Amino acid sequence: STSRSPVIIIGAGVSGISAGKILAENGIEDILILEASDRIGGRVRNEKFGGVSVELGAGWIAGVGGKESNPVWELASKSGLRTCFSDYTNARYNIYDRSGKIIPSGVAADSYKKAVESAIANLKNLEATNSNIGEVIKAATELPSSPKTPLELAIDFILHDFEMAEVEPISTYVDFGEREFLVADERGYAHLLYKMAEEFLSTSDDKILDNRLKLNKVVRELQHSRNGVTVKTEDGCVYEANYVILSASIGVLQSDLISFKPPLPKWKTEAIEKCDVMVYTKIFLKFPCKFWPCSPGKEFFIYAHERRGYYTFWQHMENAYPGSNILVVTLTNGESKRVEAQPDEETLKEAMEVLRDMFGPDIPNATDILVPRWWNNRFQRGSYSNYPIISDNQLVNSIRAPVAGIFFTGEHTSERFNGYVHGGYLAGIDTGKAVVEKIRKDSERNNSETQNF
Numbered sequence: 433s434t435s436r437s438p439v440i441i442i443g444a445g446v447s448g449i450s451a452g453k454i455l456a457e458n459g460i461e462d463i464l465i466l467e468a469s470d471r472i473g474g475r476v477r478n479e480k481f482g483g484v485s486v487e488l489g490a491g492w493i494a495g496v497g498g499k500e501s502n503p504v505w506e507l508a509s510k511s512g513l514r515t516c517f518s519d520y521t522n523a524r525y526n527i528y529d530r531s532g533k534i535i536p537s538g539v540a541a542d543s544y545k546k547a548v549e550s551a552i553a554n555l556k557n558l559e560a561t562n563s564n565i566g567e568v569i570k571a572a573t574e575l576p577s578s579p580k581t582p583l584e585l586a587i588d589f590i591l592h593d594f595e596m597a598e599v600e601p602i603s604t605y606v607d608f609g610e611r612e613f614l615v616a617d618e619r620g621y622a623h624l625l626y627k628m629a630e631e632f633l634s635t636s637d638d639k640i641l642d643n644r645l646k647l648n649k650v651v652r653e654l655q656h657s658r659n660g661v662t663v664k665t666e667d668g669c670v671y672e673a674n675y676v677i678l679s680a681s682i683g684v685l686q687s688d689l690i691s692f693k694p695p696l697p698k699w700k701t702e703a704i705e706k707c708d709v710m711v712y713t714k715i716f717l718k719f720p721c722k723f724w725p726c727s728p729g730k731e732f733f734i735y736a737h738e739r740r741g742y743y744t745f746w747q748h749m750e751n752a753y754p755g756s757n758i759l760v761v762t763l764t765n766g767e768s769k770r771v772e773a774q775p776d777e778e779t780l781k782e783a784m785e786v787l788r789d790m791f792g793p794d795i796p797n798a799t800d801i802l803v804p805r806w807w808n809n810r811f812q813r814g815s816y817s818n819y820p821i822i823s824d825n826q827l828v829n830s831i832r833a834p835v836a837g838i839f840f841t842g843e844h845t846s847e848r849f850n851g852y853v854h855g856g857y858l859a860g861i862d863t864g865k866a867v868v869e870k871i872r873k874d875s876e877r878n879n880s881e882t883q884n885f
């Protein structure tokens with residue numbers, strides 16, 4: 433049988449939940465949320481590992497302490513989420529070479545400065561490409577050489593695959609401040625989403641018990657016309673709605689998981705293809721004891737290898753969970769995909785070799801490993817959107833623009849904060865408001881039509 437709702441929300445990540453909350457606040461409570469996985473949260477997801485709760489997806493509340501307040505930081509404060517201040521600017525002073533020696537801070541600082549200058553020159557060069565040829569040549573001659581040594585490669589990796597803040601202003605830090613807080617709460621970062629969901633869905637004992645939220649519902653087809661949208665799920669169910677809010681990630685939109693009938697217009701599919709998908713993987717390793725330094729300024733450390741991005745960026749979890757004996761190593765893009773495709777024992781072996789380079793042959797083996805697979809997860813297909821550095825608002829506007837009754841939301845539709853939890857949160861609010869507005873206009877039109885008769 434087919435059920436009809438005014439609004440169907442596809443996806444129960446932060447954007448889907450915040451959109452639902454806005455609808456409910458505006459009296460639109462007859463909604464349906466279809467979520468492909470078996471839980472809410474999406475890319476906000478924690479798991480028990482080595483006796484504590486670790487965040488496989490978003491881990492930090494980024495952008496705190498500035499002139500404006502980060503709405504996710506507000507939610508965290510309100511619900512008493514446990515966080516700890518995180519400062520990875522020190523990472524550049526904890527760079528190990530393959531023989532386990534720490535690179536002298538002067539040398540590291542020098543190399544870092546050069547890398548920042550080079551990145552700025554590159555950026556100018558790119559901008560010039562968009563303007564005139566004289567500037568291109570000028571920028572090109574100013575361009576320092578590309579990174580070659582393990583140290584240069586390591587610094588290039590942290591600069592480009594983590595932080596561009598020193599090269600280009602990032603709205604998150606400009607608007608909300610430069611501090612970052614690591615979520616270290618047994619209830620998980622997702623607790624914020626449960627709190628939000630609680631405001632408009634029925635819950636009991638920290639569980640959502642509301643038949644407006646349907647888990648394990650994989651949407652495979654959206655048929656849209658002027659009369660509304662028909663939603664088909666993998667288990668053969670059909671739902672009808674006047675409007676659909678689609679929060680699936682940019683990676684999912686690029687995949688063939690959801691087919692659109694009729695197909696999406698070309699301006700839309702072309703825009704979707706142009707947005708890059710970043711893969712970001714945090715690998716967790718549990719040890720019987722600590723063998724790494726834990727003094728202040730040592731939370732983050734770097735391994736310099738001749739292969740760029742090879743187990744480069746490390747963090748110990750002693751600040752978050754003292755005594756947990758857990759290390760986290762972050763891989764991105766190509767390295768993430770490579771590791772996702774191999775058995776975890778292989779990854780464990782590689783990571784142990786790297787750690788033995790840094791800390792000597794006598795360190796104990798890890799007793800457990802956790803390797804998230806965001807790239808191979810067909811409901812994610814990557815970690816977050818990454819707009820080309822030189823792109824105007826046109827691209828994100830096209831990705832966000834509704835098609836018939838389908839409204840697109842999610843972090844990738846946030847013009848200022850894509851790639852962040854607060855980006856998803858604010859995008860959901862904006863989309864929720866747009867749908868409320870649309871429904872209001874529809875009903876005004878209907879009313880005036882009836883008056884005319």
Ligand code: FAD
Nearest residue numbers: 443445446447468474475490491492651842843852853856
């Ligand atoms: P999602 O959370 O992906 O929600 C979309 C939902 O749609 C998912 O639940 C998915 O299962 C569902 N779905 C997809 N397809 C279908 C379908 N066909 N049918 C039904 N449901 C479907 N942000 C930060 O602010 N700080 C960080 O430190 C940080 N680190 C990160 C680290 C990693 C490893 C990752 C992966 C992300 C990180 N982010 C971070 C980004 C942040 O997690 C995201 O920007 C945000 O959670 C995205 O929310 P969303 O609602 O847009 O999408």
